[in-house]
Amino acid sequence: MKQMQGLDAAFVAFEQPNAPIHIGSIAIYDPSTAPGGFVRFKDILSFIRGRLYLAKSLRQRMVKVPFNIDYPYWIEDPNFDLEYHVRHAALPKPGDWRQLCILTARTFARPLDLTRPPWELLVVEGLDNVDGAPKGSYAILSKVHHAAIDGVSGVDLMKALHTATPEVDPIRQPDPWKPERMPSQLGMFARGYVRGFTNPLRQAQVAVQSLPGAVHVVKGAIKGDFDLASTLKTPRTRFNGKVSAHRVVDGKSFALADVKDMRALADGATVNDVMLSIVGGAMRAYLNEKGELPEETLAAMAPISVRAENEKNMMGNQVSAMRAPLGTHMDGAAERLAYVREETQKSKAMTNALGARQMAEMSKLSPALYMGLGARLYSQFGLANRIRPMFNTVVTNVPGPPSPIFSTGARLVNIYGNLCLLDGVGLGHVVQSYTDKITVTATACRDAMPDPARYAECLQESFDAHLVALGRAAAPTRPATKPRVRNAVARNGGVGGTHATM
Incomplete structure (x- = not known):
């Protein structure tokens, strides 16, 4: 146990x-x-x-x-x-x-x-x-x-x-496996009761270990190295309210070589930066069509693995996270990628200052009883509809094997990831590489995204726009997406449209 x-x-x-x-x-x-x-x-x-x-x-x-x-x-x-x-x-x-x-x-x-x-x-x-x-x-x-x-x-x-x-x-x-009683x-109640007296000591130890990183972040904020205020300026979208129990899924598969070549559009850009820029372009186009595109950039939460080599094949999570602005206020693919690259560098610097591993350890500070109670209250009172979000979506990058693999002798052709949603996070993306392909899959609340196939088209169009910027394809004949005035539904945090048939 x-x-x-x-x-x-x-x-x-x-x-x-x-x-x-x-x-x-x-x-x-x-x-x-x-x-x-x-x-x-x-x-x-x-x-x-x-x-x-x-x-x-x-x-x-x-x-x-x-x-x-x-x-x-x-x-x-x-x-x-x-x-x-x-x-x-x-x-x-x-x-x-x-x-x-x-x-x-x-x-x-x-x-x-x-x-x-x-x-x-x-x-x-x-x-x-x-x-x-x-x-x-x-x-x-x-x-x-x-x-x-x-x-x-x-x-x-x-x-x-x-x-x-x-x-x-x-x-x-x-097979060495042995079941337990x-x-x-x-x-278990007695054990938990005893641990209740010792938990504050363990929590204090984690808090003390976190102090140096917190001091570095505060110093960086004072110097202007880190923009902590930007997290308070994240705009609300249709994806940032209370989620329903219904889901929609869709995604696209791209050539990994093309995505790697797109790194040349911005100095120092990574594959992860390119995929963030592609997602940013898709969210820009989708929200613009709804008349709900904010003037400020949207932001993603990007998980960061802190799992050590000796922790592989172990259960549980060894992850931290960083905030990644998506450049949705920019129409040009190359311009957006350069912006995403610059902002992710700042976010990585702040994460490194605090310590990604230490950020994961800080999750141990929360008492078990209050975590469950807090989650229930947050959902029951619909606080996601009232509190300004820190980010608008999640984009997680999962590296897959570079060579073909097989299950029961059958070759794995392609793989698309699915993500869980929370109140306040009604849209998530999984970027998954495998051999010479890379996929991006959107999982969304059906109320917030009644037309997932259209969003998948937005992902494809954003990818194509990066190809155009690279000189690999002809520019589309339709005009660039100019921001439309946000309608009243968007300003109030609601959603429009009808439900898709499921």
Whole structure:
């Protein structure tokens, strides 16, 4: 039995009926590379069962302390049932991308059962008309609670469930796994009660360790090196209110080589800067069409991994974050990228001054009881509709393997990430690289984005605008997007439009 860290416990506390806190992906496979040229559902079950020992988190469930007086624990689930976690479905004809996105959104909107290991896989066959995927391909939709996993440990989990070649080798290593007995509620309450007296000492230690970084940030703000005031100027958009329980999903796949070449548009730009600029261009176009484009730049929260080498294959989150302005007040792609590059450098400097690792450790300062209570009050009173946001969206970058990988002998064709949403954060983006491709996937509240296919087009148009700036494509014939006057709905933080059919 192992107790959760502060950030992991926070993700459990943040779980609300309208905002389940799980992340996941859409992984598309070509079964023609498997032995015999096909893959059966029972083959997938057998493959995963034989590799469970490579991913410890798959058989661990959370156990909450009575009255939430302390952080929850992880135990080896004595009732683990693989067939509960791995399920099977099929798309109706024509089996296209839109149908896959709708199924993903519906699946992703449903909370996980937190009395079991918090993950599910849905095998979806019938992908006969998805661009870039051969006819007869299948997908695996994954859902994993954020308390158990972050982006980097998610890559480790992906490696555990894949092989480097199509050949499926027989398992030669014995499985050392042993289930644990469920702890008694009385014993957990007593343990939490005792820890309640010692927690202030641990919290004081973390606070003292954080002081040098805080002093550096204050000094930097006084000198003008860091613009702390900008976080107080983040405009409100349709994505920054209370979220509904419904989700929409869509995304685009680009050539990784093109994105790497786009770095030349701004001195020192990185692939991450380019993708932030592309997202900024898409949000600018989408909100402008709604008449809701703010004059001030929008900003993203960009997670930063602080996971050490010796912490790989461990459960939980080792992440910090930085604020990344998206340059949505600029129409030109090259101009926006240069702005994003400059601002991300400032944000990285502030994160380094405070200490990314120390920022992650500061999550341990929150008492367990107050985290859950605070999350419930924030949701029930709709505070997201009243409090000015610190950022407008999330953009997380997950590096994938540079070479093809296989599962049950089937080649992974492409992968798209999915992100959890919170009240105040109704739009999230996952940037995922794999071999020679890079995808960006938007997960959004259906009320805030009733037309996800249009937003996907905005992502494509923003990518194309960067190609034009690079001289790789002709400029579009339509005029540049001039900011329109924000309408009253946008100023009041509401949303417009009708619901998409789901």
